[in-house]
Amino acid sequence: MSGGEMLIRALQDAGAEYIFGYPGGSALHIYDAIFKQQKIEHILVRHEQAATHMADAYARATGKPGVVLVTSGPGATNAVTGIATAYMDSIPMVVISGQVPNNVIGTDAFQETDMVGVSRPVVKHSFIVKNPEDIPAIVWKAFHIASTGRPGPVVIDVPKDTTDPEILATYSYPKDIKLRSYNPAVKGNGRQIRKAASALLNAKRPIIYAGGGVIIGDGSEALTRLAKTLNYPVTNTLMGLGCFPGDDEQFIGMLGMHGTFEANMTMHHADVILAAGARFDDRVTNNPAKFCPDATIIHIDVDPASISKIIDAQIPIVGQVGSVLEDLAEAVESLKSNDAALPDAEALGEWWERINVWRASHGLDHNMAIEPDKPILPQQAIQSLYRATNGEAYVTSDVGQHQMFAAQYYKFAEPRRWINSGGLGTMGFGLPAAMGVQFAYPEATVACVTGEGSFMMNMQELSTCLQYGLPIKIIALNNQALGMVKQWQDMQYGGRHSQSTYSDSLPDFKTLVEAFGHIGFKVENGADLDSVMDEAFSPALKNRLVFVDVWVDPHEHVYPMAIKGGSMQDMYLSKITTSIQGDYM
Amino acid sequence: MRHIIAVLLENEPGALSRVVGLFAQRNYNIESLTVAPTEDPTLSRLTLTTAGDDSKIEQIMKHLYKVVEVVKVVDLSEADHVERELMLVKIRAEGDAREEVKRTADIFRGQIVDVSPNGYTVQLSGPSDKLDAFIRAIGKLAILEVARTGVSGIGRGEKILSV
Numbered sequence: 001m002s003g004g005e006m007l008i009r010a011l012q013d014a015g016a017e018y019i020f021g022y023p024g025g026s027a028l029h030i031y032d033a034i035f036k037q038q039k040i041e042h043i044l045v046r047h048e049q050a051a052t053h054m055a056d057a058y059a060r061a062t063g064k065p066g067v068v069l070v071t072s073g074p075g076a077t078n079a080v081t082g083i084a085t086a087y088m089d090s091i092p093m094v095v096i097s098g099q100v101p102n103n104v105i106g107t108d109a110f111q112e113t114d115m116v117g118v119s120r121p122v123v124k125h126s127f128i129v130k131n132p133e134d135i136p137a138i139v140w141k142a143f144h145i146a147s148t149g150r151p152g153p154v155v156i157d158v159p160k161d162t163t164d165p166e167i168l169a170t171y172s173y174p175k176d177i178k179l180r181s182y183n184p185a186v187k188g189n190g191r192q193i194r195k196a197a198s199a200l201l202n203a204k205r206p207i208i209y210a211g212g213g214v215i216i217g218d219g220s221e222a223l224t225r226l227a228k229t230l231n232y233p234v235t236n237t238l239m240g241l242g243c244f245p246g247d248d249e250q251f252i253g254m255l256g257m258h259g260t261f262e263a264n265m266t267m268h269h270a271d272v273i274l275a276a277g278a279r280f281d282d283r284v285t286n287n288p289a290k291f292c293p294d295a296t297i298i299h300i301d302v303d304p305a306s307i308s309k310i311i312d313a314q315i316p317i318v319g320q321v322g323s324v325l326e327d328l329a330e331a332v333e334s335l336k337s338n339d340a341a342l343p344d345a346e347a348l349g350e351w352w353e354r355i356n357v358w359r360a361s362h363g364l365d366h367n368m369a370i371e372p373d374k375p376i377l378p379q380q381a382i383q384s385l386y387r388a389t390n391g392e393a394y395v396t397s398d399v400g401q402h403q404m405f406a407a408q409y410y411k412f413a414e415p416r417r418w419i420n421s422g423g424l425g426t427m428g429f430g431l432p433a434a435m436g437v438q439f440a441y442p443e444a445t446v447a448c449v450t451g452e453g454s455f456m457m458n459m460q461e462l463s464t465c466l467q468y469g470l471p472i473k474i475i476a477l478n479n480q481a482l483g484m485v486k487q488w489q490d491m492q493y494g495g496r497h498s499q500s501t502y503s504d505s506l507p508d509f510k511t512l513v514e515a516f517g518h519i520g521f522k523v524e525n526g527a528d529l530d531s532v533m534d535e536a537f538s539p540a541l542k543n544r545l546v547f548v549d550v551w552v553d554p555h556e557h558v559y560p561m562a563i564k565g566g567s568m569q570d571m572y573l574s575k576i577t578t579s580i581q582g583d584y585m
Numbered sequence: 586m587r588h589i590i591a592v593l594l595e596n597e598p599g600a601l602s603r604v605v606g607l608f609a610q611r612n613y614n615i616e617s618l619t620v621a622p623t624e625d626p627t628l629s630r631l632t633l634t635t636a637g638d639d640s641k642i643e644q645i646m647k648h649l650y651k652v653v654e655v656v657k658v659v660d661l662s663e664a665d666h667v668e669r670e671l672m673l674v675k676i677r678a679e680g681d682a683r684e685e686v687k688r689t690a691d692i693f694r695g696q697i698v699d700v701s702p703n704g705y706t707v708q709l710s711g712p713s714d715k716l717d718a719f720i721r722a723i724g725k726l727a728i729l730e731v732a733r734t735g736v737s738g739i740g741r742g743e744k745i746l747s748v
Contacts, residue, residue: 116599121610125653128599145653180748181595181656305647308640 003132024071026098052082057436073111088423124152149184188319203272212239213277217321246411398454428457617735
């Protein structure tokens with residue numbers, strides 16, 4: 001077999017279903033090998049960045065690594081944003097980049113870029129192919145490294161000479177390779193787990209703070225079991241939404257910068273925090289020096305470097321989150337059955353009372369009835385989407401205000417349903433992400449919540465959607481501005497909207513999507529919101545891409561919002577109110 | 586505090602750039618760095634000196650371990666260890682100064698490895714502060730060129746760093 005054929009064969013053997021890619025000179029031998037087989041379907045995108053987001057979202061939805069194929073030079077550099085997006089959110093992905101032949105590397109050849117160098121800070125690992133016969137083992141290692149431990153993107157840079165159809169080698173796909181330098185932890189330390197179980201059961205004011213690692217580490221079931229055994233409140237990070245049922249009474253919402261009042265207050269006043277697969281991101285902690293002053297912290301993470309990076313953990317547990325949570329649930333159950341006094345029911349009852357006061361006074365359900373003469377609120381659009389999809393859709397989002405509204409108002413009942421760029425915050429992620437999910441689950445309802453700003457960063461993929469018949473539903477919260485930038489400018493820059501508005505030059509999105517062969521609606525009147533949303537998700541349009549352009553109140557801000565430099569309990573609650581320290585003790 | 590960290594890593598192209606890149610990316614400082622293959626040609630040993638408080642050093646060690654090609658990491662300064670650096674220094678030495686330079690080199694147990702009509706090249710090894718002291722003793726004006734290898738180190742006693 002040629003190197004190109006071996007590469008495709010190895011991808012088949014690694015279990016790849018799709019390759020998201022774009023051809024070019026250095027990748028042509030590989031593309032010829034794709035042409036000669038049927039097992040893997042190649043999806044032709046319109047821009048390499050979109051290919052990476054599709055593969056990324058495919059991985060987020062399925063748990064299996066997504067595969068990307070791009071050519072050298074601009075193909076490779078266009079993929080970098082998507083690689084960084086996957087890296088920040090620990091998403092398994094294998095990116096194959098064509099490269100100029102080995103004998104001209106370093107000569108500034110046409111479309112030459114040092115891809116391994118360019119991508120180095122944003123990959124888990126990378127390979128350069130030196131000889132065609134190395135390809136099967138490299139592919140095996142790439143998939144292994146991408147999908148185990150703390151997952152992440154792996155780049156394979158493939159110089160054109162190593163895929164030459166004239167150079168043949170014998171193909172053999174390895175069953176197992178032992179890497180002496182790579183042995184990620186799976187099981188957590190038993191002593192630490194028992195210590196954690198005891199700390200949890202002796203807590204008076206506990207909270208479970210669960211992040212994306214619970215989803216990636218397949219720990220949702222164990223987490224739910226543990227939370228139910230203890231009847232403790234659960235909060236999720238932006239990345240963790242869905243790892244605990246969003247409509248459960250024990251769920252107190254997302255925490256952090258735009259988290260719910262009750263989640264942030266509960267965190268701040270907790271005496272024991274169980275952090276599972278979460279990394280104390282600055283968007284969660286606010287000022288680390290003022291973070292949760294009374295809390296003992298139990299931190300479960302597969303990546304030792306995440307532990308005590310921002311906030312010191314008193315009980316660190318390194319291991320695969322799912323496995324550790326199972327062991328922890330078991331330890332808690334056995335400890336509890338030996339001591340009926342644990343946990344302290346009275347203290348827990350009081351704790352829930354306080355939490356429910358916080359929840360009742362400043363939950364998210366402000367009075368948001370649709371009023372005839374007032375503009376649609378973005379929150380109402382998300383509520384309408386939630387209703388129209390029975391809360392069962394896969395929802396992808398772009399980045400900005402609409403992302404926060406979706407995170408706050410769409411209650412995810414299951415893991416892997418909420419797909420967004422949390423760490424890197426990549427605008428333009430939403431549409432290609434929805435496509436990746438739709439490829440993974442052709443029958444599923446997939447909605448992309450976006451803003452007009454983010455959407456225009458990758459809207460060329462509407463053409464790809466037509467080519468492959470992807471019936472995605474795009475809900476654009478159109479506020480005719482870069483809403484989150486504008487919000488910060490309102491709050492911190494005296495309302496000077498520097499370069500965040502463009503209302504005089506926006507396209508008519510309905511006509512635009514129609515030009516791409518899809519269906520568009522425009523909603524300006526609140527009275528039409530529910531009916532248009534219902535039509536978009538109606539069986540009649542099940543097989544069509546529908547774009548709903550919802551014109552929302554351009555002045556709306558996202559609240560709560562953390563007050564910069566404060567603790568977690570310091571929040572703006574609206575344009576005119578803040579949580580004043582002490583008021584809600 | 587200054588730490589000496591020894592790393593065993595796969596002797597593969599790109600491995601070194603990943604380690605060095607990690608320090609730049611995470612805003613860690615490298616004061617010196619030395620690297621060469623070990624007795625096992627598939628493994629390189631890298632020794633670097635860096636500075637930081639305990640939590641920073643802990644993060645550095647953890648991040649080094651995360652580099653896929655890194656096999657073992659040890660903070661030598663945590664226990665008794667031997668630390669050496671080699672320096673070649675070209676010194677201007679004319680007239681009376683010739684004898685003075687030679688005497689100073691002797692005191693520091695340095696060796697003269699090259700001689701020219703107006704100077705010496707001295708080879709000196711030892712802990713970094715000894716090399717610094719030699720440079721101070723000779724005086725900046727007389728020093729023409731300095732080549733230092735950076736620190737290499739090894740733990741004392743029976744404890745060894747191996748795969």
